[in-house]
Amino acid sequence: MATGEDYERVRRDIPQHIKVSVLLAHKYQDGETNPTGWWMSEKYDGVRAYWNGRCFYSRSGNAFYAPSWFTEDLPKDMDLDGELFVGRKKFQSIASIVKKSEPQLWEKVRYYVFDAPHLEEQPFETRMKAIKDYFDKAKPGYAKFVVHEKCTGSDHVDKELKRIIDLGGEGLMIREPGSKYERKRSKTLLKIKKFHEAEALVIGYEPSKSNKDLTGALKVQMANGKEFKVGTGLSKKDRKSPPKVETIITYKFQEYTNSGKPRFPTYVGIRIDMTEPKDAEGVVTEATDD
Structure with a gap:
């Protein structure tokens, strides 16, 4: 296992930022597709990571120094x-690990590989x-190699989605057979989730009603x-030390x-690869205001 000195050498020798373009998914809509x-697989709740033969990079091109x-x-x-992943419902843990200069924490991480961008003109199966x-x-x-299962229809999607959600997973990804690796958002790749996800900017805090030293929201x-x-x-850690404004x-x-x-918004974690x-x-408006 590498020493801290080896780890710092890696950080010195590898660029902190490169240009990266990855295949991004659209949202699956019932009845549209x-x-x-x-090809169907679990949607892993981790940090997207592009391996270029030397280093991991976020989809915005920032280095993750493993x-x-x-x-x-x-x-x-x-x-x-692929995704750097430590387990279901542990997004905050992996987001924290990839930001820190603590190599021992990577023992918990696995890289789940689901595509090979350098073969972008080849069909997905190749x-x-x-x-x-x-x-x-x-x-x-x-x-780990992400195994994909051939989908037999909408009922298969519903059954597999329920299985993954019951296990604490986030959802599913499905890929069009024979599709190329398009370095943009493409309808050849669809994500299927029970909840919608989005990103917001922290602008302030509301103190906890039970303890004004903690963040309530x-x-x-x-x-x-x-x-x-x-x-x-x-x-509890977030409430003591919340994400910065x-x-x-x-x-x-x-x-x-x-x-x-x-x-019913629920905090997932800090988004380290976005600035806006x-x-x-x-999203369909289906709920009345409280």
């Missing part, structure tokens, strides 16, 4: 796309075979300018109220 024959022992058996001549062939040969210790602002509060989902956070919610604010808030797309 027939999922039969599409220790050398974590990456030593990853390919040097292949680009990989890209997956290339990844599997490498994994079968190299057997990387801290990376974050005051946040949507991309469209609307303001609301998020209190659910904050841990002007931090971007991710929250999840059920739908919009008549005034266009999220209903982003509202959810395709």
Whole structure:
């Protein structure tokens, strides 16, 4: 295992920022897409990470400096796309690990690989075979090959989504068979979740009613300018030391109220790869205001 000195050398020798373009998903809408024959896998609640043969980078191109022992058996001549993941319902943990210079914390992390961007013109099936062939040969210790299942129809999606949600997972991803790796948001890749997700800007705090030294809720602002509060989902640590003002956070919610604010918003964690808030797309207003 690498020493702290080795870790700092890695940080010195590898660029802190590069240009990265990744395939991004649209939201799955019932009735709009027939999922039969599409490739289905779990949507992991981790940090998106692009491996360029030397280092992990966020989708905005910022480096995640993993220790050398974590990456030593990853390919040097292949680009990989995946999620750095520590477990279901542990997004805050992985977000914290990738920001810190504490290599020992990476023992908890696994890199879940689901695509090979350098083969962008090849169909998805060819890209997956290339990844599997490498994994079968190299057997990387801290990376996992994401297995995709052929979807048999909408009922299969509903059943698998329920199974994943019951396990504490976030949702599903489905990919169009034969699709290329488009370095943009594409309808060849769809995400299926029970809740909507979005990003907001922290603008202030509301103290806890039971202890004024703790944060009861974050005051946040949507991309469209609307303001609301998020209190659910904050841990004891978050309430003692909440995200700083002007931090971007991710929250999840059920739908919009008549005034266009999220209903039952829940804090997910700090969004380390975004600098501006982003509202959810395709959300139907179904709830009246409280």
